[in-house]
Structure formats: C-alpha cells, structure tokens
Amino acid sequence: MIIWGTKGRETEIGSGRFYCPKCDAQKPYTHKKVGKYFSLFFIPVFEISKLGEYIQCSECKTNFNSDVLDFKAPTPEQRQVLEVRRDLASGTPLQMAQTKLTNTGMDTATAALIVDQAAPEDKRECDACQLTYIAGFTKCSICGAQLSLPKMTHKGSLLN
8 A cells, every 4th residue: 555645844945144023133044945745655755836935033933034034124323213213202302312312422413313313394392391392292291381383483494
C-alpha cells in the first residue's frame, strides 16, 4: 500500500537584520517561504506550489510582509518631531514642548526648530498665560481660560 498526499511546509530562505516595527528597533529576522509539497509516506518529496513568503522577527516572533525589509527606521530627529507632535496633540503648549526639549540638553534654536516642524500652522493662544496650543483645543490647560485665534501683524504673519 502506497500512502501519498500533499502537505504544507515552511522553509527558511534567508536571514539578516531589519527594523522591526513592533520592537521599534533593529532586530534579527528569518525570511521564510511556505509551499505545498507532494508527500509520500508523509515525507514531503517536492514542491507543488508556492503559497507565500514572510519575514519573522526573531525577537518578538511577529510575521510581516516581505516589503518590511524596505522600511527605513525614523532618524533620531524624526523621532523627536513625532514625540513633540504627540505631546502637542495631548494638550501641551508649544512653549512647554520646547522647554521639555531644552531640559534634555538640546540647544534652544534646535528645540524651537523641532517644535516648529511638529506644530501645524493653525494655532490657538491663551490671552491670560500667553501660551500657544495647536488647533482643536478650546481651553488653556494651565489657567482654564478660553483660547483665541493668534493675533495677526499688518503683514499677515503670526506673532510668536
């Protein structure tokens, strides 16, 4: 009696290091392929069809599409801008976000540039505290006063 059939099988076709989005760091990976194999006596003999490929992080074991290898990790500067955007979106005034950066040892000009890159153009001001918030907030988180639109100069630019 001959027993034959098909069986799925994973094989490792490569490995290396990549930026794992879940771990948020450079990690080792394995590149795997899945295929359907003809089997004889439950032993895979040859591949009948290729079912797909994936990348698996060796650290967190998460599976990703192969195009994850093309993803470039954000630079430290991009990470800082993203962190400031999160702070601003949670209600932190622009001035406090800049102070937070300078308290980490960053020079004032660089901190101001990062906050400027992170903040959208539409802003609101607290007339009582003179703090600036991104649009979407109606009250100052420090004094509770209503926020107003920034005052415009005669040239139409915003006062800082």
